[in-house]
Amino acid sequence: MEHIYSKWYHPYTPAKKYKKKVAYFSMEFGIDQTFNIYSGGLGFLAGSHMRSGLELKQNMIGIGMLWKYGYYDQARNEDQTLKTEFNVKHFDFLEDTGIEVEIKLHDNPHVKVRAYVLKPEVFGTVPMYFLSTDVDGNDHLSRTITNHLYDQNPVTRVSQSIVLGIAGAKVVEALGGADTYHLNEGHALPAFYYLRDRGVTKAQMVFTTHTPEKAGNEERDARHLNRCGFFGRTLSDEELHREMVNGGMINYTVSALRMARKANGVSKLHAIVANDMWKDYDDICEIIPITNAQNQKFWQDEIIKKSWMKADAVIYKERKTQLKSELFEEVYKQTGKRFDPNVLTIVWARRFAAYKRADLLLRDYNRFKRLISNNTHPVQIIWAGKPYPFDYNAIDVFNHLVHQSKHEPNLAVLIGYEIDLSKRLKCGSDVWLNTPRITREASGTSGMTAAMNGSVNVSTDDGWIPEFKKDEQNCFVLPALDHHSPTWDQDNLDSDNLYHILENKVIPTYYDNPDKWQDIVFKAMDDVIPEFTTQRMADDYYKKLFN
Structure with a gap:
């Protein structure tokens, strides 16, 4: 037949x-x-x-x-x-x-x-x-x-x-x-x-x-x-x-x-x-x-969607806490660390390639240590992603993050970055960190699906971000720099700006002005749908x- x-x-x-x-x-x-x-x-x-x-x-x-x-x-x-x-x-x-x-x-x-x-x-x-x-x-x-x-x-x-x-x-x-x-x-x-x-x-x-x-x-x-x-x-x-x-x-x-x-x-x-x-x-x-x-239907959590359509912060908060708890079960399973759903959670998750700078946050190590050991405004950070299996430099960065996070209770590096984990990370994070050197990221679609699920983009001004951004209204964007300058200088400047934005804008807003944070979350959904959906x-x- x-x-x-x-x-x-x-x-x-x-x-x-x-x-x-x-x-x-x-x-x-x-x-x-x-x-x-x-x-x-x-x-x-x-x-x-x-x-x-x-x-x-x-x-x-x-x-x-x-x-x-x-x-x-x-x-x-x-x-x-x-x-x-x-x-x-x-x-x-x-x-x-x-x-x-x-x-x-x-x-x-x-x-x-x-x-x-x-x-x-x-x-x-x-x-x-x-x-x-x-x-x-x-x-x-x-x-x-x-x-x-x-x-x-x-x-x-x-x-x-x-x-x-x-x-x-x-x-x-x-x-x-x-x-x-x-x-x-x-x-x-x-x-x-x-x-x-x-x-x-x-x-x-x-x-x-x-x-x-x-x-x-x-x-x-x-x-x-x-x-x-x-x-x-x-x-x-x-x-x-x-x-x-x-x-x-x-x-x-x-x-x-x-x-x-x-x-x-x-x-x-x-x-x-x-x-x-x-x-x-x-x-x-x-x-x-x-x-x-x-694709919105595939990537956006149904209850998150409902809370956004009704502009209901209570439903949103309840669901987000639940989604964070689900993500943290995976963190516990892989690392034995217990993350707290009430703590601001930052995720860097994508393919591990040099220009995406997975380790940008560690560039000024003293500042990084201050950031992760602040008890009044605590943070949790998760990295995930797949290096090309024969890109030994990228694997080295992955392993460096593993070693740096091993003895820190609020840092985790996860394996198994495929569709399921990607979905969990987008639903269970508060901040979606995106740090490519500018002009090197053609698009960067992970930030779109993160925004659909209430994860706020903190990003360099690259790929799709220039078309979406309303800085401090629907995301936080690092200031532009000269992308022709030496990469060493770009990395120094970007990491400096990244710490500044996290320390003075992102973290204080999340803890001290939760209403404004909620506005940013819903505004990002308004601006990402339908413009950045595959429909x-x-x-x-x-x-x-x-x-």
Whole structure:
């Protein structure tokens, strides 16, 4: 019997303004805790997008990868430092579509790729297709390509892009083809090369860039990619030369920007930064802003929502205390420390990357000690997040925080930062601390879902914050500085400003002026909803990018 999802199918009639068939390619999707195939913000954003696609009845499908080991599991060594574990995941809620395509990888012309469907009723998303090379008939090496998200081996990484891009495009063809092909970041770039050869026009290709750091935009040797099968066929020297930049390289972002009709950055500031970053390359398409967002229905606590709609501070306070207690059960379970729901709780939780500065609070250690040992205005601080498993500098920062917090009763570093813990931290914190060096954070959506749950943003003026901020009315923002100055100087100035804001504004407001604090909490919800929800964003993508 033919599978209903072996052709382009939605269990609803798409809404008129969203009737264009869109295939959305992403290396990671953060949809549900039980489906842990994501590493961070890129996945959280894509997952929320798929949920809102269903809510709005959009004619869209997702194309992703079925990572056998997910990203990785955070565990601890005996001294509580970070241990990375790779465990096989089980996704019995996916169904085999029966669609199997073949691609050429390196010297193997017959690598099989199988497509599994995530039906809309499982987690409330548009139909999504996940690709696996762990298929009978493939040799051992081919079967391991879809083992690990962002595999450390560069040749495997290239193979993953070819699977997502070319096998993904072939799966879309098998489903009946799309009107618009959208790449969420450059990982699936081979799709554009393959589709271009198949007569898909520039008018049908669009692209989202997320990375405002040149180094974060993948760039590889053109001849090597040609040998790997990256372009869907072997390009002639002349053809290859046309694709090259920077002395014989293929830059995934530059190629995507050249082939796409239009592209977007993920905040207003990021679009400015991105246009400036790529302006020296010829034939680049326009990069417009469509600010990232998150799915309100999934992320916002129902009782918190009710208290905000009724402007009822009593209900809010009761629920917040309960949510803090639930979070603190996890703190106790992991660290043996008992946190107090009546104490101001600050959370720093996101992917551990150098520019995000997880340890900024510790920069002036004497001031930090004063802050955490103030008995009249006490604070509790929690850090959580996943470093890339082979980024030893980021792991070192994580472990440094573990050691610094070990003997302090009001500090905790948590492992297991995935969707469930992320939700708990946003619901159970009073302050959401966000400290990237400015212009380096493209969007930073975690602060949006924190605000939906009454956690007040204390942030540098980066990503989405410039579009949202009303300083001291809906958040607290560090003063701007010159982002061209040496990072050492930026870090000193930012940490100085951060202590000043915490000592003189945030902490006194929380304890001495609770009514004002409550106003800030509700004002932040007013300003984050609907503007920073994926209902708005998913609509914008159709209006500004797909149509």
